[in-house]
Amino acid sequence: MITTREGGHSRPPFDSFNLGGTVGDDPAALAANQRKLAEGIGFGPDRLVWMEQIHGRTATLVDGPTTTPVEATDALVTTVPSLPLAALVADCVPVLLGDPDSGVVSAVHAGRVGARIGVLVNALKTMQEAGARIERIEALLGPAACGECYEVPPEMQADVERHLPGSACKTRSGTSGLDVRAGLWEQLAAAGVSRIGVDPRCTVESPELFSHRRDGPRTGRLAAVIWAEPEEQQ
Template sequence: MRIRRVITTREGGSSRPPFDSFNLGGKVGDDPAALADNERKLADGIGLSPDRLVWMEQIHGRTAATVDGPQAEPVEATDALVTAQPDLALVALTADCAPVLLGDPEAGVVSAVHAGRVGARVGVLVAALEAMVRAGADPGRIEALLGPAACGECYEVPREMQADVEERLPGSACKTRRGTAGLDLRAGLWEQLAQAGIARIGVDPRCTMETPELFSHRRDGGRTGRFAAVIWIDPEERG
């Protein structure tokens, strides 16, 4: 049994500007036919059928939902998914928010988390970890990957907002490249993981605002696509 993780880029899809081209976000105004084609390409690319992809509504909350099979529609009002079912791929969509992929390879429990500023502030990552433990995971075995997100040097916020988030997510306050108040959500989430006993933490260093092959809501003026962070349990080696 292995845990597999994939982070897509904006390249290689069917969507036209401003969603060009591998947009996977269903609520951004993209052509439904292009979106469906991109979803099929994602499933083909990871070797699963499209019905084995599980999506979530993502409302910037702290709900973590546990799923045990395919879902006909995105899971309502949730920002984290947990499963112990093999070959069931959990998908988090982002375009500046921080995706977090979590897995306990011994227990066979995985989670995909959408941790934006609001969700991270209210504890969506903590809720995901708690749901994983209920499913049989052990924090001492969980491996975490913090995916691409807006970096602290780029993510400028009002000072009051920075202080509010720092109070709830210690370690997230920083200065931007311009010397103004900023947020580094991945730094705060890293601290939160460490406090929860997670020792294996990887970080994808890419900043969405600085990386053209990734979608960025802030850089692209609010009208853009979403890339996917995907995690699933592969029950066997495929040769």
């Protein structure tokens, strides 16, 4: 599931359902939002697993709730049922992955830097090491900055395209751009993932979503959350 910025407790500029803990929001409002999210999907607030996202390539296997965000990682993987994993974004691509047969799931934070250096590849590898099979994995690419809104210098575009083929594009004004979500789709397909869904919303263009590129550094974060149901509930 993917949240929006609506229905929370945070005041501007984090209004109102901010779930990011490092953006400067009031801690009480953040805690209330995290509690509302957890309860809304049927869990206690201490059950949700968060990440200390650093735009890296590390994928971490977790086996239970944590009292603090998992350190220095941009992908979480678990085999534990009813353990919701969360990725926070405000223009980067959240990727949710699951193998319904094995129950292995993953939440990935894939921004330009992380996608370029292979965070999604490492998440898939960690899932397979935990018992998932690539041909069974289903993926959802969540809302992110679209290529028409994501202008970058030509040199950066060429560099990312070399590492993430399919990401180079033109912006709405005809300048060099990046569609990281398109590049990740190509990467998933090349890895053998055939069930790929895409949330087509652009965070920059959609006022109900947080966007760092649109609103600047003082804005909130939306969450993409995944968990596996226990076998008797599947």
